[in-house]
Amino acid sequence: MTRYQHLATLLAQRIEQGLYRSGERLPSIRSLSEEHGVSISTVQQAYYLLEEKQLIHSQPRSGYFVASRKAVPPVPALSKPVQRPVEISQWDEVLDLLSGRMETDMLLLGNGSPDLTQPTLKPLWKILSRQAQKQDPRILAYDSIVGCLPLREQVARIAIDSGCQLGPDDIVITNGCHEAISVAIRAVCEPGDIIAVESPSFHGIMQALRGFGIRAIEIPTDAVTGMSIEALELAFDQWPIKAVIVVPNCNNPMGFIMPEARKRALLALVQRFDAAIIEDDVYAELAWEYPRPVSIKSLDVDGRVLLCSSVSKTLAPGLRVGWVAPGRYRDRVIHMKYIVTGSTVTQTQYAVAEFIRQGYYQPHLRRMRQIYQRNYETFSCWVRHYFPCGICVSRPQGGFLMWIELPEAFDAVLLNRELRASGIQVVVGSLFSASGKYRNCLRLNFTFPLDARTEQAVALVGAAVERAIASCAA
C-alpha cells in the first residue's frame, strides 16, 4: 500500500466512524500533511482517491467535504395556487421581515441583499469619492425626469447582453427596481384590474399590486421551467387579465431560468390576448451560464414588454439606481414616475454610469457569479446535511436565492419566530402568495461568507425544522 492509499484508508475509516460527519469540511491539505508527516502531493492524491469513491467532494476554493449520505432532495412540484384573482394580504409578515433589517446583529438569511465586500466594488467607492471632491453642482441638482443621460447610455449598452437593442430614450431611470415595477404596474393597469403572477412570486411585486388596488391571479409555476403557459392560457380565457408579471431569469424566489422556447410561448400568448408583460430582470446578470439568458423584452416586437431592473443585486441596493424600458407605455411610465417620487437621486446615477463606462461592471459581475455559484454548492450541501429528509429544494441557475418546501403541515411563521431568538431570520413562504399559501416554505439567500457562523446558522435552521416536523407528525 502506498502512502497516499494508506492515508485514504485512514480517512475513509474516520468518515465511516462518524469522526468526520456527512457534509463537514475535511482538514486542509496543509494540516493533514503536517499531522501525518507526508508531502502535500500525497494528501492531494489521497483526497483524489476518496473523491473517485464518492466519499468526499471538492468545492473550488473551499476545500474538501464529506459527501452527504442523503439523496439530493427533489425540486418542488408544479405549484397549485388558488385559481381565481385575489386581493393581496400578508403585509404584516412583510413588515416583520423588513424590521429585521434594523437589527444589526441578526443573520439575515432572508435578506435579498448582495455581498458588498468584494474588491471589484472598490472602483465604485473611488468614483463616489472623486465625484464629491470635484464639487460638481450637477450631482446635487434635480435630475431630468427620465434620469441622467450618461446612465441611460450605459444601461442601453448592458441591455445588449440580454439581447435588447435599446437607445437611451427607451429607458427611464427609477429609484431601484422596486419603483420600476411600481410605475410599470400603474402604467398598464387601473385599480380593480387583474394581473397574473408566478406562484410563488416576489413579495415586493405582490405588495405593489396591493397598494394600487389590483388583484393577482397566481399561475401554477414549475420550479425548473417557470410559469405554466397552459395554466396561463386557461386564466386568460377566464379573466380579463391586463398584464403578466414574471421573473423569468434567476427567478425570485426559485432561481430557475425559463427556457427560451417558453419565453417565446409566453410572449405569443400575451400578444394574442393583447396584454402587457412586466419583466423583472434584476437577478438575470447573475446567471451562472454565459452569455446571460435572453430577456423576454429582447423578443418583443410591439413594445408590450416593460423590462424592469436595477444594480441592487449586482452592485449595491443602497444606491437606489434602477430603470424600466417601458416600450409603448413610455408616456404613462414617465407620468407615474413623476407622481411617485418626482426624480431619482443624482449622484449615484452618475457614479454607476462611470463604473460601467470605465469597464468595471463586467469583471465585477464575473466575480460575483463565481462567488454565488460556489456559495450555492456549499450552501446546498449544508442544507442537505442539516435539514431532515422529505424536503424539496429549488435548483437555482443564478442569483443567490433558494426556495425550500417543507411538508404541508409545517408552519414557517412559527419557525421564524423561534429562530429570531437565536438571531437568525429567514423569509416565510407565505409572503410569496397573494392568498397566503406557502406557509410551509422558506426562502434563504447564500450571499454570506461560508464561515462557521453561517454553517452554524444553517444547522440551527435545519434542527428547528426537524423538531417542528416531528411535532407536526406527533
Add this chain to the structure above:
Amino acid sequence: MTRYQHLATLLAQRIEQGLYRSGERLPSIRSLSEEHGVSISTVQQAYYLLEEKQLIHSQPRSGYFVASRKAVPPVPALSKPVQRPVEISQWDEVLDLLSGRMETDMLLLGNGSPDLTQPTLKPLWKILSRQAQKQDPRILAYDSIVGCLPLREQVARIAIDSGCQLGPDDIVITNGCHEAISVAIRAVCEPGDIIAVESPSFHGIMQALRGFGIRAIEIPTDAVTGMSIEALELAFDQWPIKAVIVVPNCNNPMGFIMPEARKRALLALVQRFDAAIIEDDVYAELAWEYPRPVSIKSLDVDGRVLLCSSVSKTLAPGLRVGWVAPGRYRDRVIHMKYIVTGSTVTQTQYAVAEFIRQGYYQPHLRRMRQIYQRNYETFSCWVRHYFPCGICVSRPQGGFLMWIELPEAFDAVLLNRELRASGIQVVVGSLFSASGKYRNCLRLNFTFPLDARTEQAVALVGAAVERAIASCAA
C-alpha cells in the same frame, strides 16, 4: 453747496433725464469716487441724500438702485376657483416644464431648485467624499424601511424649530418631499376620495392626487393669509373631504406665511370634520423671519397632521432626502412607502445626518435666507421696472418663489412658448389648478445670481408680457 450736495444734484439730474433708468443699478461708490475725483465718504453722503429724497434705494450687498416710478403692484386678490371637486388635468404642461430641466443652456426661471453654489455647502461635499473613502459597506446596503436612525434623530432635532416634539420613531424617511406627499396621500385616502387644496396649489401635489385617482376641491386662497377657513368650512359642509393639503409656510407658489391664528383655526375645523392635514413644510426653513414660523403639526394634539418635508430646497434636491412625520397614520405610511419605492438611497441619508449633526445646517440656512431675501428685493424691483402696469405680484415672506397675476385674457402658455426660443422658461400658472385656471399667471424663482443675464431675462419676460397684453387689448 458742499461737494456731496453737488454730486447728489448731478445724479438727480441724470435720473431725471433718464440716463439712469428706473430700477437700474447706480455706479458703485468706488467708481463714482474715481469719476468725480471725490472721496468715498462724499459719494456715500450724496447717496444718503438721494435716498432720503426717495430717488434711489439701497439693497444690502448689491448697491444703490434708481427708485421705481411705478407704484408697488398689489398682491393678487382672494382666488375664486371652481367650487366643486374636479379630476386633475394639466399633466402635459407639467411634462413640458420638466423637459426644460434637460436643456442645460436654458435659464429656468420656473425651476424650484435652490442655489447650489454657496460655500456653506462645502462641508457636505467633504462628508460625501470622506464617506466614500472609508468604504463603509453600510452606506451601500439597503436601509431600514423607515430610514437610517442617525438621520431620523437629526430630523427630530430640527423639527424642534417648527415647534414639534418628535422622536426618531415619529419620522419616516422618503425619497424627497415628493414621495413624502405621495405616500401621505395614499395613507389617508382611497381612490375616488376628495382632498381640499389651496388655489393655486403646487403642481407636484396636484399630479400626485391625479395619479391616485383622487379629486381635488380648490379652496379660495388669500395671497397674504393663505387658505380661506370660511370657504373651507363651506366645502366641508358640502363634500366628504378626507384631507386638506396646505403649504402654510413660505407657500408654493405665493410665498405667504399663514398667520398662526389661521393655522389654529384650520386645524380646529379639520378636527371637527375628523379629516387629516397633509402639511408641506419644505420651504419653511427659508422664512425670512426668525425664529421660523410654527408648523401646523406643532399644534396637533391627536396625530392627524402628516408633516412632509425634505432638504431639497434648503440643501440640494439631488440628494433625495425627505421625510414625513405621519402621526397616527404611521403604519399606513410605512406600507405605502414600501409599495412605492421599498427604500431610500442610503449614502445621502448618512451624509445629511452628518451635515446637521456637525452643526453646518443652521449657518447654511442663515446664509441662504439672506441670499434669497436680497435676491427678492432686487428681483421684485426688476419685475416692477420691466413688467407693464396692471399686474399683481405676491409678496413672499421666505423661500424663493414669486407669483405674478396678469390680466384675465393673458395666455401664459403662449408666452412660455415664445420665451423658449430665447432660452428662458417660466412656470405657467395653470399647472397650479386642478381645472386649468391661472393661465394668466406665472411663477418665477429668484435663486439665480443677480447678474446681467438674469436681469436681461426678466426684461425679456417683461417685454413679452407687455406685447402680449397689448395684443390682448387690440
